[in-house]
Amino acid sequence: MTTTTLATRPVAPQQARSTREIVLIGSGAVLLVGLAIWIIWNLVSSPTQTLQASVFGLSNGVLYALIALGYTLVYGIIELINFAHGDLFMLGTLLSAFVMAGFGFTHANVSGIFGLVLVLMLAMVFCAAINVAIEFFAYRRLRHAPKLAPLITAVGMSFILQNIGLQWNGSQQRQWHPAMPGGHVSLGGVTIGYDVIIDTIVTAVLLLIMTGIVTKTRAGKAMRATAQDQDAARLMGINVNRIISFTFAVGGALAGAAGLLYQQTIGTTSYNLGFQLGLIAFTSAVLGGIGNLTGAVLGGLIIGLIQGLNDGGPHGFGQQWSQSVVFVILIAVMVFKPTGILGKNVGEKV
Amino acid sequence: MSAPAATAPTSAPPVRRFRIPGRLAWPIGYLVAAILIFVFYYLISMGYLTSVQDWAGRWIPITTVNQSLVWAMCALGLNIVVGYAGLLDLGYVAFWAIGSYVAGWLMSSFFFHLKINFFGDAPPFSPQGVHINFWIVLVAGAILCAIFGIIIGAPTLRLRSDYLALVTLGFGEIIPQFFHNADKQHVHVNISNGTQGISPVDKISGPTFSPTGGIGWGPLGPFDGLSRYIFLIILTALIVFISLRLRVGRLGRAWLAIREDELAAGAMGVPLMRTKLAAYAVGAVAGGIAGVAYSVEIAGVSPDSFDYNKSIILLAMVVLGGMGNVWGVILGAIVIFWFNQTGLPQGGNAFNSAFGTHINFPSYNFLIFGLLLVLMMLFKREGFVPEARTKLVLREPGRTEVESLGSDLEQPAPELEEATAGSGDGLAGSIDSPDRSSP
DSSP, X not given: OHHHHHHHSOOOOHHHHHHHHXXXXXXXXXXXXXXXXXXXXXXXXXXXXXXXXXXXXXXXXXXXXHHHHHHHHHHHHHOXXXXXXXXXXXXXXXXXXXXXXXXXXXXXXXXXXXXXXXXHHHHHHXXXXXXXXXXXXXXXXXXXSOTHHHHXXXXXXXXXXXXXXXXXXOSSOEEXXXXXXXXXXXXXXXXXXXXXXHHHXXXXXXXHHHHHHHHHSHHHHHHHHHHHOHHHHHHTTOOHHHHHHHHHHHHHHHHHHHHHHHHHHHOEEOTTHHHHHXXXXXXXXXXXXXXXXXXXXXXXXXXXXXXXXXXXXXXXXXXXXXXXXXXXXXXXXXXXXXXXXXXXXXXXXX | OOHHHHHSOSSOSSOOOOOOOHHHHHHHHHHHHHHHHHHHHXXXXXXXXXXXXXXXXXXXXXXXXXXXXXXXXXXHHHIIIIIISOOOOSOTHHHHHHHHHHHHHHEXXXXXXXXXXXXXXXXXXXXXXXXXXXXXXXHHHHHHHHHHHHHHHHHHTTSOHHHHXXXXXXXXXXXXXXXXXXSHHHHSSOSSOGGGOBOOOOOOEEEEEOTTSOEEXXXXXXXXXXXXXXXXXXXXXXHHHHHHHHXXXXXXXXXXXXXXXXXXXXXXXXXHHHHHHHHHHHHHHHHHHHHHHHHHHTTSBOGGGOOHHHHHHHHHHHHHHOTTOHHXXXXXXXXXXXXXXXXXXXXXXXXXXXXXXXXOGGGGHHHHHHHHHHHHHHHOTTOSSOOHHHHHHHHSOOHHHHHSTTTTOSSOOSSHHHHHHHHHHHHHHHHHOTTTTOO
16 A cells, blocks of 8 residues: 555656755754754753743643543554544543542542542543544444545544533633642752652553553554554454454543543643643644654653743743644644654555 | 416527526526525515514524625635545634734724725724725735635645644634734734734725615614625625636646545646645635625624634534535535524524523534534535535545455454455455445
């Protein structure tokens, strides 16, 4: 299939092609150097503030990484941008908030920690179930349809989930009392909250488990086979439908975990959270190289860092440009290196 | 009643029936529909038709008609990008925003230190600001949007279709956020008045209809919806004309070829980049015209009115009506806008008072649009007024299915030998019934 694309690609004159590439590489390098100068400028003018903003950004970046993994898993296996994934994460925050508050897990004591673990499991199962259901009812029927159809379906699903969130949460942002421990450690003027540390540990553990699943287990092997070539995998006796459902379940579970962690760290829920964070997470996935699991984590951390510096750094543009900065990164990546940082250059599957 | 056939010939045996030539069919139909709607609202405003006056005021007020025409223009522009060229654009609202702000800049007292009045409609006694004639502003908005369409398209059109959707979404977020933030406080130059928006936009001059029956000429106030209807219906006709003529021309055929098979189109010599850029530019022109018309219709520009949801509602209009079919898209736009603006709140009120419930119906509109998109894609992918050609293409099985053995097997066999045995049947099945992929 790849060879089809390669064979029919028009052989451009060498001169024109190299000119375009030089322009691309040149302007990409200018952008990168500009970014580096900006970060160094921040560091020089106020190291403490910069580091503090970076810690804040990276703690967000950990969550972006969790959500980005869901995008990258689904994209890797069926080449669909699952627009509903961000809203799935939003439902995860809502479930966590309501269950934690409903059972009175609002203080950082033994029962609060117990509640955190319990609701973490619950949110993961909940989001996994929704994701599998969406795949089963909508995307599965469209697997052989023209590419526009599943994309539009995903947008529609995103709207449906967002409206469920709107009815559940209300149109206003809600404030919750988290059960995460509230203290912090100080490292040379930079404070790191316990919640950030817990987030990082939980994410690291989840990532290890997921990497284990993908690389070590039979299901993971089947998953990689399906991602490479669905038909060949089917001929080898792999139940492709079940493996795709499994992938959606893993992605959904990660989104659910991110939902609980976000709600406990930030302490607020709102119905349109999924749209904003989903796009940031997707940008992370693209930045790292979509389909690449390590890349998604790396991309999440980088985006979190840049966003943190923009929002809180001494020379940032400020929070009202936050979304624009992320999209500029997205567009720049798309233009200069569509395969992302770690992505391999493969032709479009035809 | 075969009167028209009988009237013309009196002597000659070859009976010449009166037939409308095919190329005149739609302008005449459009004109008749437009005049009928006009006459209906004119009679209501004159105080005739008292029996339907209340009903019309509640269910189909003239402002709803006017705004639905603006949406129809935008949907037609998006139809060129999505329906003709097959490029998913999730940030179309950006062009709408640009068009609106062009009207805001050139038709208001926003630049208060300037005093320019070029055939414009400056409000009396306050010549500050730039006041350019409505039609010139339309052209300016269209050109600026076309430029932006090319700027957005040029670096991104090389991307695969789903990445393209995302990049357009990004632009659809950045441009409204820019207008939202671009005031003195945030960028040191006041470009867009920030969150306040630009208001009021000039009242354009046009025919006015007073309730006593007089027809005059003057600035159109908030209650001259019927006069603005004339402007909007003309602009819509213009965009319909552009859409239909381009569709049958060389460019339109190139768009359809790209939509159906980009590789094949490229191999046949269609210049891919230039054709796609043209789709973006022409689609953006429609968005710009609609944007200018919109800010004249609501007499202002507000930065909060350009969000992602608008792009998706426009997409729903195109999908519901039938991608690629101009009349389907117009119908989809009018139905969905009416439903969102008037039908859902009024119907909800009627439902609540009839059954004594307190359901907030308008808050479910996104659920309905989302369901609509999903169900349409699952069960009626070609829309309700499908174009014959689109229908064929969308019902055709994906190419992967034909080219690979056994991919249409719903249940792969648990054992390997069964799977290999089944693949032969699968191949035969896919050749015999090519539309197995349709749900």
